[in-house]
Amino acid sequence: MNITSANIRTWARLGQRGAFFGIAMPEIASEKNNVKLLTADLALLSGMDRFIKAHPEKFLNTGIAEQNMIGIAAGLAMDGDCVFATTYASFIAVRSLEHIRQHLSHLGCNVKIVGSAAGVVAAKSGVSHWATEDMAFMRALPNLTVLSAADSFEAIKMAEYAANTDTPVYIRLSGGLNCPVVYTEDYDFKAGRMVCLRKAGRTAIIATGLMVAESMKAAELLAEKGVECSVYNMHTIKPIDRSTLDDIFAENDLIVTVEEHNTIGGMGSAVAEYKATLANTPRQVFIGFPDGFAEAGSQRYVWEQKGLTDTQIADRIINELRHS
Amino acid sequence: MSINTSNENAERLALMSRRMRLDALDMALASGNNGSHLGGSLSCIEILAVLYGEVLNYSIDQPLDPQRDRFIPSKNHCVLAHIPALAEAGFITHDEVLEFQKDGGRLTGYPKRQEIGLEYSGGSLGMAVSVGVGLALSAREKERRTKVYILMGDGELNEGSVWEAFMSAAHYKLSNLTVIIDRNHLSYDGNTEDVMGIDDLAGKMQSFNWHVVSCNGHSTQELLIAFADEPADRPRVIIADTVKGKGVSFIENRPEWHHHRLSEKEYELAKAEVLGGQTS
Numbered sequence: 001m002n003i004t005s006a007n008i009r010t011w012a013r014l015g016q017r018g019a020f021f022g023i024a025m026p027e028i029a030s031e032k033n034n035v036k037l038l039t040a041d042l043a044l045l046s047g048m049d050r051f052i053k054a055h056p057e058k059f060l061n062t063g064i065a066e067q068n069m070i071g072i073a074a075g076l077a078m079d080g081d082c083v084f085a086t087t088y089a090s091f092i093a094v095r096s097l098e099h100i101r102q103h104l105s106h107l108g109c110n111v112k113i114v115g116s117a118a119g120v121v122a123a124k125s126g127v128s129h130w131a132t133e134d135m136a137f138m139r140a141l142p143n144l145t146v147l148s149a150a151d152s153f154e155a156i157k158m159a160e161y162a163a164n165t166d167t168p169v170y171i172r173l174s175g176g177l178n179c180p181v182v183y184t185e186d187y188d189f190k191a192g193r194m195v196c197l198r199k200a201g202r203t204a205i206i207a208t209g210l211m212v213a214e215s216m217k218a219a220e221l222l223a224e225k226g227v228e229c230s231v232y233n234m235h236t237i238k239p240i241d242r243s244t245l246d247d248i249f250a251e252n253d254l255i256v257t258v259e260e261h262n263t264i265g266g267m268g269s270a271v272a273e274y275k276a277t278l279a280n281t282p283r284q285v286f287i288g289f290p291d292g293f294a295e296a297g298s299q300r301y302v303w304e305q306k307g308l309t310d311t312q313i314a315d316r317i318i319n320e321l322r323h324s
Numbered sequence: 325m326s327i328n329t330s331n332e333n334a335e336r337l338a339l340m341s342r343r344m345r346l347d348a349l350d351m352a353l354a355s356g357n358n359g360s361h362l363g364g365s366l367s368c369i370e371i372l373a374v375l376y377g378e379v380l381n382y383s384i385d386q387p388l389d390p391q392r393d394r395f396i397p398s399k400n401h402c403v404l405a406h407i408p409a410l411a412e413a414g415f416i417t418h419d420e421v422l423e424f425q426k427d428g429g430r431l432t433g434y435p436k437r438q439e440i441g442l443e444y445s446g447g448s449l450g451m452a453v454s455v456g457v458g459l460a461l462s463a464r465e466k467e468r469r470t471k472v473y474i475l476m477g478d479g480e481l482n483e484g485s486v487w488e489a490f491m492s493a494a495h496y497k498l499s500n501l502t503v504i505i506d507r508n509h510l511s512y513d514g515n516t517e518d519v520m521g522i523d524d525l526a527g528k529m530q531s532f533n534w535h536v537v538s539c540n541g542h543s544t545q546e547l548l549i550a551f552a553d554e555p556a557d558r559p560r561v562i563i564a565d566t567v568k569g570k571g572v573s574f575i576e577n578r579p580e581w582h583h584h585r586l587s588e589k590e591y592e593l594a595k596a597e598v599l600g601g602q603t604s
Contacts, residue, residue, distance in 0.1 A: 057465070060461070062488075063488075063491070063492070063495075065491070067454070067484075067485035067488060068457070068488035068489050068491075070454070071451055071453070071455050071457070071458065071489065072457045072458040072489075073458060074454070074455050074458060075454065075455040075456060075457060075458015075459040075462065076458040076459075076462050078443075078444075078455070078459060078462075079459055079463070079466070080462070081462065098448060098451075099451060099454070099485070102446075102448055102451055103451075106445065107436060107445060
């Protein structure tokens with residue numbers, strides 16, 4: 001992958017999904033002979049034209065049949081293929097859940113599930129198209145690695161990582177076109193190792209997906225008001241990065257987890273589960289979708305209902321610090 | 325490899341079926357109070373005998389040979405038929421058959437162990453046809469002579485994703501895929517047509533563009549002829565008309581024997597019937 005600032009801007013314009021399937025996958029398939037790409041009638045929207053043109057024999061459209069897609073992917077993987085299967089996160093992670101449990105989690109088939117438009121980017125389509133529980137479902141399945149991309153560049157890094165492992169992976173892609181940029185230059189992506197984007201003060205924001213960029217903006221707003229905080233990108237929800245969390249808990253008085261996901265079972269829960277096993281750790285504030293849905297509308301309109309915008313995150317932190 | 329449909333071969337496979345039925349009874353007795361899936365195993369004994377005794381291409385010395393045929397029981401609870409078939413084939417010893425429920429045993433709990441011919445770990449119904457589609461696509465792409473065989477129960481046809489898989493197998497023209505339906509007309513709660521009707525099954529499969537062959541699933545001769553009838557351009561379904569609990573009069577067509585305990589007294593009665601060849 002040619003990493004230039006111009007390319008990083010192009011990838012951002014394509015969004016996480018477009019960068020993953022339009023940029024990363026064609027290149028990966030050229031390098032790796034056993035790669036397959038499956039979709040459930042979402043090739044066009046996912047920007048797969050380039051892949052289909054370059055590698056028609058590696059592409060399969062199963063129609064709107066997510067369960068069958070996962071089963072077929074498992075069959076191909078049992079015979080030695082490295083299979084990427086994708087559609088909306090809401091459909092792939094929920095409709096196909098038992099097939100994922102059976103074939104990926106239990107039998108360990110080498111299938112990479114890519115759930116796109118996770119969170120509420122499909123805000124106007126309503127709850128059916130939102131994925132605000134997918135991390136909870138995937139995280140509960142043994143043997144799955146669970147990743148969540150902060151921007152388009154990170155989505156590409158995840159595609160490369162997944163293609164080079166022979167174990168099942170769930171990759172959560174959020175947002176639509178014009179994805180906010182978190183990484184303006186190359187960085188060291190290691191699955192299972194969170195990235196510190198900003199380090200200051202004794203409050204730590206741990207974010208994932210689109211909430212990373214939003215939290216970075218919140219940290220700037222807070223700095224303008226004289227409140228310093230750190231921001232971490234937790235791109236790997238499972239396995240969780242215990243050693244970095246140990247440091248974060250030791251260095252901070254307040255932990256704020258931010259995710260475009262139900263606060264039950266998501267990234268915040270993963271952090272809390274580990275934190276609960278330790279003595280003398282700081283308090284945690286959960287920002288996300290408190291158990292419940294929201295009114296459909298634009299993505300920001302939905303975020304505002306849940307307190308997920310930059311200004312709301314900043315205000316919440318000021319409030320929490322006041323009451324600490 | 326062409327299939328030998330002669331009377332002699334059919335007779336050989338009928339004798340193999342009888343040995344397997346006796347194994348199934350031994351296994352049911354060995355399971356004690358746990359009980360076992362005797363009914364749905366006895367219905368597919370002949371199907372498995374014909375598969376392992378004639379149709380499938382496998383080697384017990386090279387169990388992972390990429391060219392081998394793949395057999396997956398989607399109705400994975402047919403262990404009392406499958407394990408005896410594996411013993412007949414030589415994948416496991418005859419003594420091991422009775423250890424199928426032993427804690428820590430390598431046959432316990434529907435395991436995937438390709439080294440002894442167990443290609444897949446199922447248990448949840450309706451999932452394996454999709455896997456078969458993937459395996460068949462892969463075999464065709466890699467230009468292998470591999471054929472894929474999936475054994476299904478009729479009850480699991482109630483599962484929706486099964487029909488997604490049927491649709492896709494025909495769409496991809498997978499002539500290397502065969503589904504055998506053990507049409508024993510019973511699921512756990514009773515007659516399939518009362519619980520959730522699936523007839524006209526042959527008509528449904530034809531309308532899905534499958535090559536449909538129907539036969540008596542307890543006639544090894546009819547099964548051999550069915551397996552010899554291979555389409556060139558589409559997947560094949562063999563609808564094997566069977567009797568749940570076949571071979572033991574007090575088990576035949578009784579839904580409660582889907583999963584049931586076999587007492588010593590019942591075992592003796594059943595064994596005498598199988599040895600005497602008294603079947604309906």
